[in-house]
Amino acid sequence: MASVSSESLATARAALEGSRDSVSLKTATDLFGVLGVLDENPALQRALTDPARSTEERGALARRLFSGQVSDIVVDLAAQVAGSRFSSMGDFLDTFETLGVDATCLVAERGGETGIARLEDELFAFRNAVGDSHELQRALSMVSAPRESRERLAQGLTAHVSEPARVLITQAVLSPRGLKVVTLVERFSQFVAARHNLWIAHVETSQELTPEQGQRLAEALTRYFGRELKINATTLPSLIGGVRITVGDEVIDSSALAHINRLKQRLAS
Structure with a gap:
């Protein structure tokens, strides 16, 4: 990320951290939901990052769009991110993904170092399971499959993992964002490992x-x-x-x- 995007991301992450006591897994899924809406609407992406609009105007637009659709914490974060500056559209969208992973980690961290370590281990185990199975790799590569089929696949893959791991693996299976599912899980793992190191x-x-x-x-x-x-x-x-x-x-x-x-x-x- 360029410095301007990194600063905006750091500010948003600090805001989420400041609300850590109120963060739940719904916060994470809501953040991923905002990302999904934006990924599917290029016009909306442009409107929320339009430099011709003031910071206040972009933030107010985000509030109008997402109020009542997601939790208040996520509405506030969406408004803050929309009001910030980014060097690319990719950085803008990736910020919501990073915040979603952060929110998941905050929930896992309530179990102390054991909680965040378990999340890291479960993502690692998922990567290994996919790497050892050609059948799973084929199934996960079928991004054009109906959403219901991918949801069933996600449920089967996460039947025996913790709730935080289920959120991240399900997000990767349902919304790989142009990546291989295992590649996105690897990226999530890197975020989690960095937070685990904080313990x-x-x-x-x-x-x-x-x-x-x-x-x-x-x-x-x-x-x-x-x-x-x-x-x-x-x-x-x-x-x-x-x-x-x-x-x-x-x-x-x-x-x-x-x-x-x-x-x-x-x-x-």
């Missing part, structure tokens, strides 16, 4: 932590990030001292090596 703190220290130090660090990270994290600790003598912690994209580096490097940079400037 893991990769801790690097110059010396092995004692059990007491590990416990204190885990408690401090839980307070800082607002959720219980799984600690993945490794020893890296080159750090010299201190600790480097990575959670998702966030890095907390208080190692002696980092201090030395910053000092070198200041002396060189």
Whole structure:
């Protein structure tokens, strides 16, 4: 994504995150529903992204279109996305897909790290099952088949998975958006894996932590990030001292090596 699209996506994702306590699987299916409506209506896509309309006008149009059709959270998100700027129509549409996956993950995360890990494992298992079955691959490639047939196929494929996994697999089967179903599930898996990584703190220290130090660090990270994290600790003598912690994209580096490097940079400037 170009920077302007990335900024708009980040803003929309932050808004969804801010409503996480109210997010349900219906939120996810509503977001995918909005995407489906837009995918089928190029004229509507153009109207909601028309640069000749003001931000307020595009947002108001989205509200008129979707109010009463989807949940209030999704109406607000649709208005916000429509009022934002995107470098391409593809980025605009993909934003709703990403938000749908995010909403599904937020529900899975209520089960803690176990919940999001299960979702990741179930999507992985689906990819493996399809890859091992030529019959399934043929069935999933029949995008021209009646919707009722694809719905029955989706129900059969998701009979023994969690509700969050069912939402994502069903979305991929019913609306692959020009991709192979397994390719879209792979893309969903990448989103889920990235969020799962947010539950893991990769801790690097110059010396092995004692059990007491590990416990204190885990408690401090839980307070800082607002959720219980799984600690993945490794020893890296080159750090010299201190600790480097990575959670998702966030890095907390208080190692002696980092201090030395910053000092070198200041002396060189």
